[in-house]
Amino acid sequence: MTMPASKAADRTLAAPVNAAPRGGSQPDPTPVLEARGLVKTFGRVIGLAGVDLVLNAGEVLGIIGDNGAGKSTLIKCLTGALQPDRGEILLEGKPVSFKSPTDSRLAGIETVYQTLAVAPALDIASNMFLGREIRMRGPLGLVFRKLDTRGMRSQAREQLKKLGITTVQDITQRLETLSGGQRQAVAVARAAAFGSKVIILDEPTAALGVRESGQVLELIRELRRQGLPVILISHNMPHVFGVADRVHIQRLGRCVGVVTPATTTMEDAVAIMTGAKQLQPQAP
């Protein structure tokens, strides 16, 4: 793409970000999800001014940025909730174009929205299979469209167990009777159950207390242990730096840097995010 992207890109750290897709000589495998030069405008407001993003296999990528930095717009472009004006998205190296969130879901990208997108009056199992219900086998399912309630319940129970979610006891509880952390856990478990390639978490700890946030972060680590790449959008620096392998910093619609928590302090990241400090361009 001949985009203003290059301007933003040369400011990023030399991490696999730019190296992998171009060189080909690198040992790095193709990134699971990659965005190149995404531009999205809303009238005269520039949401994204040419953003590159790379998510490698098995990593947790944090995305931080101030309000209006383009975090949500970036995520919405990746999930098909918005269509970028320019730029391309590659899933496992192949260009994809998502017209709706359903498209990205079918491609294996699951998103846990900030609002969780759960139905409070339905029970846990129903919520985990919402929009993807399983029918009974045989004529009961084919002719009478009967749901396999028992099957869905046992699968939901198994999925929670697999992720080590022990705080939820009864799978037939309605969502509204659960605490915020438990609801979040159910939403993450749903994403993990169906997201075969990428899981995107939008502000998963924003509404939670310390202990419940800790449980959600542990859940994210568990997803990584199981090899699922995760994109974590958050305002909360300690949370991002606690679980992320790399942190993508958005500022004013651009990516102003990708840092690793091991080599960059939280203070520096905040300074980059607010524009107080600029990341030194790396020698190519």
Added chain:
Amino acid sequence: MTDVPALLSPEQQLEQLIPRPTPLDHVQRQLHSHPAIGPFLVLVLSGIVFGFLNARFIAAENISLMLQQVAVVAALGVAQTMIILTAGIDLSIGAAMILAQLYMAQLAANNHFPGAVALLLGLVVGVVTGALNGALVTRFRLPPFIVTLGTLSIFSSVGLVYSKGQTTQASQMPGVLNWAGNPLKIGSLNLINGVAVVLGIYLVVSYMLGRTEWGRHVYAVGDDAEAARLAGIRTNRVLFSVYVFAGLIIGIAAWVSIGYTGAASPNNAVDANLQSITAVVIGGTSLFGGRGGVIGTLFGALIVVAFTSGLTLANVNGLYQPIALGILVIAAVAMDRWIRKVKA
């Protein structure tokens, strides 16, 4: 025994501060997960009380009469329940039923269509009214209250124009259209076929709402439409299907109504829309959507009829009866608010 709280760890002491669930909390939780329990208990209780006041209330003939009286409102209640479950409301339900019934009656009586064809075309009219409401709600994103307030006027006017205000008597109609009014004897109960038809509708719809993915989606859309959309449910398609299916049931209700009243008249059941909403609300379905079910509505419709009949048999002036029903509706909505506040 001496007091031992000093031996407890700070955490245990804190836990003792958390109030234990009171029996009332348990009741609230039970009502929350089984919304039809409340109406069922009210029905049983009113049966006992009215039975005490006048033993004729629980005689087979009175029960037969009540079941016949309830059939049409109960059928419309199913359609209304489905729409209210999606957080909508249908004010045009009675007018749509009258339109369908005038159409099927006059096709047979004036245009000499065979009864079965007239019935089928009448059902189609019901479906078309539902589709119109559904299209306005989903395509133009108009609030159901306003849409159906408008179509209420339209349907009743079209019905009057089409029928020229004429009532068609049962004797002018073929047997098929009167079939729902034919006697049906079950044990010592003298019913009409229409009662069995309506019970059938309840069985089918409660299965569809409770056991199929379509039903699950209806609840999800009514509960939180945006969440349902993000979960991959095509919310507009679900909403539209609810209105269309409700239209079919309205058509069947029209058929049952011809059988029960022995005529198709533009003046039949003018306030059926409010009666059906009353049944739904007393039946424990939440006007905010996503909560409730058709079985509650059946109890709700029966409660209304039981109150009317019971108060009459207890020699309460008929002018006072609407007061009792009004109190019942308000109590039911207040109850719904309380139940929805259930604690985690």
